[in-house]
Amino acid sequence: MSSTLKRVALPGGPSPAYMNLLRELAVTDYKVKYQGSILSGYVWSFARPLLLFGVLYFVFTRVIKLGAGVPDYALSLLIGVVLWTYFLDATVRGMTSIVERGDLIRKVYFPRAIIVIASSVSSGITLALNFVVVAVFFVASGVTPRLTAPLIILVLIELYALTLGCSFLLAALYVRLRDFRHIWELGLQLLFYASPIIYPLSFVPERYRGLLSLNPIAQIVQDARKVLLSSSTLSTIDIIHSPLVVVPYAIPVIVLLVGYFYFDAAAAEFAEQI
């Protein structure tokens, strides 16, 4: 037997209301994350990537001296850490967003995707603030960003597509199987070391570079460094000279489409499964 739920809605649709909801949820997420902390939330949102950056910088310039000979290693490292922190933070929070908003889902109807998008936007606020830190470091190091710097917007759009796609997929899977939290955390660790965040790609033996460059995180981090910092950064285009070069750019689009449609199909059952 077929089942239908016919809704005769207003022409023009309720999209402004949904945009409004999206904004409120995103801002609430952000505010609540740092509620009850002694320092203001903004300070804490800088603290995590800065601490990671500080530790890595010390280890790789003073202890192991991996970055000693690399030009602008500090800025390069910082860009990588900031972008990675966003991906990690947004996907982990996106994954749990549906389950954590269970009360809302059981009691109110609105497109469920709004919750996941709001969560990724909320992490995006932190990313935007972290870019202020990056700018301060540029000034402090006396480095002028390249003229191609505005292209960073395209790189960020790609990162956002990848993040949102992963979040959709993970959020829907997490409703069914809570183990995905641990699986994803393992995956993130692998991905972190499989991406040239702490080490320069030029240190990787040449025969592995092609393989590594297929990873969209590697491509995003390298492209970000290339447009902001140095034209000599090895990006995917410089490494792969076959049609395979489109792979890392296609992955975010595919992940976003697959993630969204999987999420959309699963969403009808969320209210009963949470």
Added chain:
Amino acid sequence: MQLLQSLPNRSDLASEIAITTENLTKVFRVPTERTTSLKQLAERGFRRTRFRRFEALHELSIEVQRGEFFSVIGPNGSGKSTLLKIMAGIYRPTSGRVVVVGRLSPFIELGVGFNAELTARENIFLSGAILGLQRSLIAERFDDIVAFAELEDFLDQKLKNYSSGMLVRLAFSVAIQAHADILLVDEVLAVGDAGFQEKCFEVFRRFKAEGRTIVFVSHDMASVQEFSDRVLLLDRGRARGVFSPAAAAVEYSKLNEEHANSLLRNAPETASSADADRPHIASVQVLDADGKPTHAIQRGQGVTVKLRISNPRRQPINAGVGVYRDDGLYMFGTNTIVTHTSVPTDAEIVLNLDYEYMDLHNGTYWLSAGLFGARLAVTFEMRERVYSFHVGQSDGFEGVMYLPHKWRSG
């Protein structure tokens, strides 16, 4: 005219039906073993997960008229909330159809999405957004919302410091701003003090006058009776019918009694054999002045409670009867010990308890009956909620009981 604009086309308005359900069925598949971890998944292997089917709604077909106050009542687990959630789009029907014509307010419960860590001010905007209200609109009506909730002095306090009464007031004040011509309301009046409840009723009267359609879920017969145009009575997912409010009150009492009696009948099966010949209550009935069983009485009328007791071992026993309001308030209790009544020690006993006047207010009430030994410390049997009846009230007295009184001058 405003209604016309908010509707997609005239043919929908011509039907004058706001919500239609056709053969609506909802089956929940409750996993008997829930698999949320990989370990369990591995242990279970490739066997299919076992599910217990639970039919929350069965082939329900109803029509809610435009501008109607339509109530849904029924005991717990009868499918009231499931029906509302399907109308709201939260659950997908298993089969059948729901057609909603018009703008529907998505709130089912008050205070959904409130965040305890944020201030009342912030929560008003958040909650408004969840109800589909624009920020500018909330800003415009902000003072009204706060004034209605009577929370002017607590605006910048975090919600976690609010009492439950304050929370309900705040939630209701935001919820009534919803810009919808169909409202789905679930048990919102269960909480809040009497003064605020009166304000809520005032709002419902206004909504009714404005021609908004309201679907109201409750098990409080009194508020259902006051506002409803029609009442759907649900019993285990099936419609017992759509009634006038007065008829619904009687039908609801009958239904409650059927359930109570089926519990009574089933009870001996669960008792252990050692207790088989313990004294027990075979039946409880409320009889009117003509000696006929009744579920609807007028306030001030006299009634008789008839207890049939089985006492195979002819033990010395005492009996007690308590009257409870639907919300659980204990109204009155009596027993044969406090009244120094001797109960015959026959194997089958009939005890009649005559109430001279049932001076209870409008509402649904329950009887509980108990059997004791020579002292109350020995309980043979305690039957909660064995019989339900409805009291109708046409005088204008208020409160929970009638105090005999007269006015004098001087």
